[in-house]
Amino acid sequence: MVGVIGGGQLARMLQAPAVALGVQLSVLAESPDASAALVIPSAPVGDHTDTEAVCRFAQACDVITFDHEHVPADVLDALQLAGVDMHPSPAALVLAQDKLAMRRRLTEMEIPGPRWAAAHTLSDIDNFAALVGFPLIAKTPRGGYDGKGVRVVRRSEDLSDWLVAAERDRHTGGGPLRDGILLEELVPFDHELAVLVARSPSGQAAAWPVVETVQTDGICTDVIAPAPDLSPELAAAATHAALRIAGELGVTGVLAVEMFRVGDHPAYPSGFLVNELAMRPHNSGHWSIDGAVTSQFEQHLRAVLDLPLGDPRPVAPWTVMANVLGGDYPQVYPAYRHVMARDPGAKVHMYGKGVRPGRKIGHVTVSGADLTDVRERARHAADYLQGVITE
Amino acid sequence: MVGVIGGGQLARMLQAPAVALGVQLSVLAESPDASAALVIPSAPVGDHTDTEAVCRFAQACDVITFDHEHVPADVLDALQLAGVDMHPSPAALVLAQDKLAMRRRLTEMEIPGPRWAAAHTLSDIDNFAALVGFPLIAKTPRGGYDGKGVRVVRRSEDLSDWLVAAERDRHTGGGPLRDGILLEELVPFDHELAVLVARSPSGQAAAWPVVETVQTDGICTDVIAPAPDLSPELAAAATHAALRIAGELGVTGVLAVEMFRVGDHPAYPSGFLVNELAMRPHNSGHWSIDGAVTSQFEQHLRAVLDLPLGDPRPVAPWTVMANVLGGDYPQVYPAYRHVMARDPGAKVHMYGKGVRPGRKIGHVTVSGADLTDVRERARHAADYLQGVITE
Numbered sequence: 001m002v003g004v005i006g007g008g009q010l011a012r013m014l015q016a017p018a019v020a021l022g023v024q025l026s027v028l029a030e031s032p033d034a035s036a037a038l039v040i041p042s043a044p045v046g047d048h049t050d051t052e053a054v055c056r057f058a059q060a061c062d063v064i065t066f067d068h069e070h071v072p073a074d075v076l077d078a079l080q081l082a083g084v085d086m087h088p089s090p091a092a093l094v095l096a097q098d099k100l101a102m103r104r105r106l107t108e109m110e111i112p113g114p115r116w117a118a119a120h121t122l123s124d125i126d127n128f129a130a131l132v133g134f135p136l137i138a139k140t141p142r143g144g145y146d147g148k149g150v151r152v153v154r155r156s157e158d159l160s161d162w163l164v165a166a167e168r169d170r171h172t173g174g175g176p177l178r179d180g181i182l183l184e185e186l187v188p189f190d191h192e193l194a195v196l197v198a199r200s201p202s203g204q205a206a207a208w209p210v211v212e213t214v215q216t217d218g219i220c221t222d223v224i225a226p227a228p229d230l231s232p233e234l235a236a237a238a239t240h241a242a243l244r245i246a247g248e249l250g251v252t253g254v255l256a257v258e259m260f261r262v263g264d265h266p267a268y269p270s271g272f273l274v275n276e277l278a279m280r281p282h283n284s285g286h287w288s289i290d291g292a293v294t295s296q297f298e299q300h301l302r303a304v305l306d307l308p309l310g311d312p313r314p315v316a317p318w319t320v321m322a323n324v325l326g327g328d329y330p331q332v333y334p335a336y337r338h339v340m341a342r343d344p345g346a347k348v349h350m351y352g353k354g355v356r357p358g359r360k361i362g363h364v365t366v367s368g369a370d371l372t373d374v375r376e377r378a379r380h381a382a383d384y385l386q387g388v389i390t391e
Numbered sequence: 392m393v394g395v396i397g398g399g400q401l402a403r404m405l406q407a408p409a410v411a412l413g414v415q416l417s418v419l420a421e422s423p424d425a426s427a428a429l430v431i432p433s434a435p436v437g438d439h440t441d442t443e444a445v446c447r448f449a450q451a452c453d454v455i456t457f458d459h460e461h462v463p464a465d466v467l468d469a470l471q472l473a474g475v476d477m478h479p480s481p482a483a484l485v486l487a488q489d490k491l492a493m494r495r496r497l498t499e500m501e502i503p504g505p506r507w508a509a510a511h512t513l514s515d516i517d518n519f520a521a522l523v524g525f526p527l528i529a530k531t532p533r534g535g536y537d538g539k540g541v542r543v544v545r546r547s548e549d550l551s552d553w554l555v556a557a558e559r560d561r562h563t564g565g566g567p568l569r570d571g572i573l574l575e576e577l578v579p580f581d582h583e584l585a586v587l588v589a590r591s592p593s594g595q596a597a598a599w600p601v602v603e604t605v606q607t608d609g610i611c612t613d614v615i616a617p618a619p620d621l622s623p624e625l626a627a628a629a630t631h632a633a634l635r636i637a638g639e640l641g642v643t644g645v646l647a648v649e650m651f652r653v654g655d656h657p658a659y660p661s662g663f664l665v666n667e668l669a670m671r672p673h674n675s676g677h678w679s680i681d682g683a684v685t686s687q688f689e690q691h692l693r694a695v696l697d698l699p700l701g702d703p704r705p706v707a708p709w710t711v712m713a714n715v716l717g718g719d720y721p722q723v724y725p726a727y728r729h730v731m732a733r734d735p736g737a738k739v740h741m742y743g744k745g746v747r748p749g750r751k752i753g754h755v756t757v758s759g760a761d762l763t764d765v766r767e768r769a770r771h772a773a774d775y776l777q778g779v780i781t782e
Contacts, residue, residue, distance in 0.1 A: 016407035019430045020680075022724070022741035022753070039410045041432045206735075289411075293736050293758075308731035315706050315758075333413070340699035344597075345684050350413035362413070367684075367706075 001026055002304060003058055005048050006067025007034030009351035009360070010281050010297075013289065015039050017298035023305070027067075028057045036067070038352045051078045058084045065253055065304045066280055069096045070143070087201070087252040087304040088279045095249060096279040099182050100141040109248060111241050112270035114187050114260070118180040120166060125156035125183065132185035138162065139184065140176040149176065150218060152186070187273055189260035193227055194284035195242035198254045198299040198309055205243055206299065206309040208292060210235045213258065213284050219358065222379060223321040225287045225314060227261075228371060234261075234271045241274065254300045256282030283323065283360070288312070290347040290365040291319030316367035320375045322382035324362035326355040329387035332362065339364075339381045346381040361386075392417050393695060394449055396439050397458025398425030400742035400751070401672050401688075404680065406430050408689035414696070418458075419448045427458070429743045442469045449475045456644055456695045457671055460487045461534070478592065478643040478695040479670045486640060487670040490573050491532040500639060502632050503661035505578050505651070509571040511557060516547035516574065523576035529553065530575065531567040540567065541609060543577070578664055580651035584618055585675035586633035589645045589690040589700055596634055597690065597700040599683060601626045604649065604675050610749065613770060614712040616678045616705060618652075619762060625652075625662045632665065645691045647673030674714065674751070679703070681738040681756040682710030707758035711766045713773035715753035717746040720778035723753065730755075730772045737772040752777075 002018070004011040007029030015036070018025045026042035027034075037043035046053035048071050055078055058064050063085045076090035088096075095102045103116045117128040119138075129136060138159055140149035153159055162181050169175030192213045199205040209226035227235070242257040256278040262268040285296035294302075294310030302309055324332070332350060339346060343366070350362035362385065366378040383389045393409070395402040398420030406427070409416045417433035418425075428434035437444035439462050446469055449455050454476045467481035479487075486493045494507045508519040510529075520527060529550055531540035544550055553572050560566030583604045590596040600617035618626070633648040640646075647669040653659040676687035685693075685701030693700055715723070723741065730737060734757070741753035753776065757769040774780045 012410060015410050015430070019403060019406050020738070020740045021727075022743050024429065037432075038415065039406070039432065041428075041430065041434070043432070293738075302731065307727055309735065310731065311735040313736075336412075336698055340693065340701065344700065344702040345704075347411070347684075349411045352413050 001042075001061045002301065003028065003061030003064045004036070004067055005054065005057070005064060005071055006030070007036040007043060008067045009035045009353065011036035011067040012039055012351060013281065013286075013297045013349070014301060016289075017295060017301055021298070021301065023301055026057070026061055028054065035351045035353050049075060051075045055079060055082055055084075058082065063087060063304050065300070066093070069093065069279065073097075089250060089252065092249050092251045093279055096277050098141050098179075099139055099276070100179050102277055103182065103184075105249070106245070106274055109244065111245060111274050112268070112272060113274045114184045116182060116184045119159070119183050120163070120170070120180045122156045122160075122163065124180075125153070125159060128183045129156065135186050137184040137186055139182040141179055141182050142176040153183075187260045187262060187268075188265070189273075190263045191227070191261040192275070193230075193238060193259040193261050193272060194223070194282070195238050195257045195259065196254060196282060196285040196288070196296060197239070197242045197246050197257075198296070198303045198312075199243075199246040199251050200303045200309060201252050201306045203247070204309050205246060206294075206312045207239045207243060208285065208288055208296070208312040209314060210238050211284055211287065212261075219323075219325070219360075220283055221323055221325075222375065223284050223287050224371070224375065225291055225319045225321070230261075237270060238272050241272070245274075245277065251279050253279065253303045254281045254285065254296050255279055256284055258284070283363075286349070286363050287319045287321035287365055289349070291315060291321075291367050317369045318371045318374045319365060319367040320371075320378040321363050321365045322378040323360050324350070324364065324382045324385045326357050326359040326361050327386040327388060328357070330355045332385050335385045335387075339384050342384075343377050343381055346377060348381065348385070350385075392433075392452045393692065394419065394452030394455045395427070395458055396445065396448070396455060396462055397421070398427040398434060399458045400426045400744065402427035402458040403430055403742060404672065404677075404688045404740070405692060407680075408686060408692055412689070412692065414692055417448070417452055419445065424743075426742045426744050440466060442466045446470060446473055446475075449473070454478060454695050456691070457484070460484065460670065464488075480641060480643065483640050483642045484670055487668050489532050489570075490530055490667070491570050493668055494573065494575075496640070497636070497665055500635065502636060502665050503659070503663060504665045505575045507573060507575045510550070510574050511554070511561070511571045513547045513551075513554065515571075516544070516550060519574045520547065526577050528575040528577055530573040532570055532573050533567040544574075578651045578653060578659075579656070580664075581654045582618070582652040583666070584621075584629060584650040584652050584663060585614070585673070586629050586648045586650065587645060587673060587676040587679070587687060588630070588633045588637050588648075589687070589694045589703075590634075590637040590642050591694045591700060592643050592697045594638070595700050596637060597685075597703045598630045598634060599676065599679055599687070599703040600705060601629050602675055602678065603652075610714075610716070610751075611674055612714055612716075613766070614675050614678050615762070615766065616682055616710045616712070621652075628661060629663050632663070636665075636668065642670050644670065644694045645672045645676065645687050646670055647675055649675070674754075677740070677754050678710045678712035678756055680740070682706060682712075682758050708760045709762045709765045710756060710758040711762075711769040712754050712756045713769040714751050715741070715755065715773045715776045717748050717750040717752050718778040719748070721746045723776050726776045726778075730775050733775075734768050734772055737768060739772065739776070741776075
C-alpha cells in the first residue's frame with residue numbers, strides 16, 4: 001500500500017498507473033470530496049499538520065509519498081522517528097519547502113541560478129539592489145506557489161509590510177518569513193523551461209525531454225514538449241543539472257526543476273538559471289500521461305516502490321498540455337460535447353474540483369507532428385472548457 | 392454516475408478514463424475484493440441475477456453498462472420496465488447472450504459466417520455433417536466463453552451427453568442448451584481477426600484497426616495491432632461488416648467482432664467469417680489503452696454517455712498485447728523487478744485477481760516500429776509474469 005499525504009489532483013492522477021500496476025493507493029485527504037478521494041477507495045480524511053493523524057495513516061502503508069510540500073517539519077520528524085519509509089525523504093523535502101535553504105544549497109553546488117540574498121531590513125534590500133538593480137524579485141521562502149508569495153519590487157519600501165511580517169516571524173520562530181525575505185535578481189529570460197527527472201532509492205534516474213512552460217501572470221498556462229528551438233547542448237546541460245540536483249539532494253520520486261532560459265547574454269554563460277524545485281509530480285509533466293511511454297505518475301510510483309524506472313521517451317514529435325483554469329462558468333461538463341466533437345484527438349483530464357477563478361481544474365493534451373496545430377488545438381479545447389470562448 | 396454491472400477487469404479498466412474525464416463510476420461487484428471493487432470507491436456487492444439488487448443499484452445511476460453478458464433476460468426486462476437507460480440495450484444484448492439467435496440474425500443480414508445448424512438429435516448432427524463433414528464444432532448457445540462450451544466433434548456420439556442435457560433444458564425451458572446445440576462447420580482458417588468498433592446512441596461510430604488474435608487452446612494469448620499482412624480491401628470489408636452489425640443490431644458502446652481469416656478459398660469468397668460477438672470492451676482491444684489515441688475503455692464511456700467519440704487511430708506502427716495467464720506461481724509482483732528492468736517500455740497491467748491456472752490475470756503491451764521485436768518483448772514480459780520462464 002502506497003500512502004499519499006494530500007488528496008489533490010496529483011494524488012488523483014496516480015490512480016490510473018496504480019490500477020494498471022495493481023498497486024493499492026491510500027490517500028490522506030483534506031475532505032471526503034477532495035480530488036483524489038473521489039476516485040481512490042481508501043481515502044481517510046485527516047489534516048496533514050496533525051502529527052497523530054499523519055502517523056496513524058502512515059502505519060497502515062508500506063511507503064509514504066506526498067501530493068504537496070506542506071507537511072510541517074515536526075510531522076516529518078515524527079514520521080521518521082516512527083521508521084516510516086518516505087519518498088522524498090524529509091532531508092530532501094525541506095529544500096523544496098524552503099526557497100532560501102534551496103538557494104543556499106544550489107549555490108554551493110554551483111548550479112546556475114539568479115543572484116540572490118536574504119533580507120531582514122530596508123538596507124539589506126538597497127544593498128542587494130545596488131548589485132542587481134531594481135526591479136527585483138522578492139519571495140516568501142515558505143508556502144508560496146503559482147505566483148503567490150512572489151512580488152516584483154521597484155523600491156525597497158515596496159516590501160515594508162513583508163519586513164514587518166519577517167520581524168514578527170523571526171520572533172515567533174515560525175511563519176513563511178522567519179529566515180527573512182528571499183531577494184532575487186529579475187532575470188531577463190526569453191522562455192521558461194522545466195526539466196522533469198525521476199530517481200529511485202537505488203539511485204536509478206531517468207529524465208523526460210526538457211519542456212517549455214508558458215506562463216501568464218505567474219501561472220503556467222501551456223507546456224510544450226519538447227521545448228522548441230532548444231539546442232541539444234543546452235538541453236543536455238539543463239538535464240544534467242536536474243539529474244545532479246536529484247542525485248546530490250537524494251531526491252526519490254519525481255523532481256521538477258523550473259528554469260529560466262536566457263539568450264546570448266554575457267552574464268549568463270550557461271544559458272539557463274534554476275528558478276524553483278518541486279519534489280513530486282508537477283504540472284510541467286502532465287503532458288507525459290498521454291505523450292510519453294511512461295508518465296510522471298507511473299514513474300513516481302515505480303520510484304517510490306524502488307522498481308526499475310520506465311521509458312520516459314515521447315510517443316509523438318510534439319505534445320502540448322494546456323491547463324484548464326477555473327473561469328466564470330461553474331460547470332465544465334456541458335462543454336465536453338463541443339470539445340470532443342471538434343477534436344477527437346484531444347485528451348481531456350478533469351480533476352473533479354469545484355470551479356474557482358484561476359484554480360487549476362483540469363488540463364487538455366494534444367499530440368502530433370505539427371506544433372502550431374497541436375498547440376492551437378490544446379489551447380482551444382482548454383479555453384472552451386474554461387469558458388474563455390464559446391464560439 | 393455510470394453504473395457497471397459486474398466487477399471484473401473490464402470494469403476495472405474503465406476507471407482510468409473515468410478518472411481523466413471526471414466521470415464517477417459505480418460497480419455492482421461480485422465481492423468486496425472483485426477486480427474493479429479494489430480500485431473504484433463506489434462498489435456495492437450484489438448478485439447480477441438478483442432482480443431487486445440490480446434494480447436498486449441501477450436507481451442510483453444515470454446510465455447502466457455491463458462488465459459481462461450474463462445478466463439474465465428477466466433482470467434486463469425489469470430494468471427496462473423501470474426506465475433504466477442501458478447500453479447496450481437488452482434487445483442488442485440478447486444476441487450476445489445467445490449464439491443461436493446471433494447466427495440466425497447474422498445469416499439474415501448476409502454477414503459471412505460458417506455454415507451452422509441447431510441440433511436436437513443424433514440425426515440432426517449426422518444431417519449437418521453430411522453437408523460440412525466431420526470434424527465439426529459444437530457450441531452451447533449460452534454461457535460459454537474462452538473455449539468453454541465449445542467442443543470439436545468427430546462423430547455424432549461425441550455429443551450424446553449434450554443431447555441429453557439439451558432434452559432436459561428444453562423441458563425446463565432454461566439452461567444453455569434449451570434451444571438445442573449450435574453446430575458449425577470447422578473453418579480451415581489461417582488466422583483469427585477481431586474488429587472492434589464503438590457506436591453511440593446518436594449513431595456515431597468509430598473503428599479501431601483490425602487486429603489479429605493469436606489463440607492457444609481456445610484462449611487468446613496475443614493480439615497484434617494492426618493485423619499483419621492484411622490487404623486494405625479485406626480490412627475494409629471486415630470493418631464494414633462490424634460497423635453494419637453494430638448499426639443494424641443497435642449496439643451502443645463497444646462491439647467486438649471475432650472473425651476467422653480464410654485464405655484464397657472458393658467456398659469463402661469474402662476472405663473472412665464472423666465467429667463470435669461481444670458487446671463490451673474486449674480482450675482483443677486491450678492494446679488500445681497504450682497503443683491508440685482513444686482506448687476502448689474511454690470510447691465505451693463516451694459512447695454510453697452519448698458523447699462524441701474519440702480518435703481510434705494507433706500511436707505506433709505496431710502494438711502487441713500479450714495476456715498474462717495464471718500459472719504455477721501464485722505471486723506475480725516479485726517478477727516486476729525483472730520485467731521492468733529488462734524492458735522499460737513494456738506496459739504492465741494487472742487485474743488484482745487471484746492466480747488460477749489459465750485465468751487471465753493481467754496483460755502486457757509493447758509498441759514500436761519492428762513487429763518481431765515488439766512481439767518478442769510483450770511475450771517475454773507476459774511469460775515471465777506468469778512464471779513460464781524465469782531466466
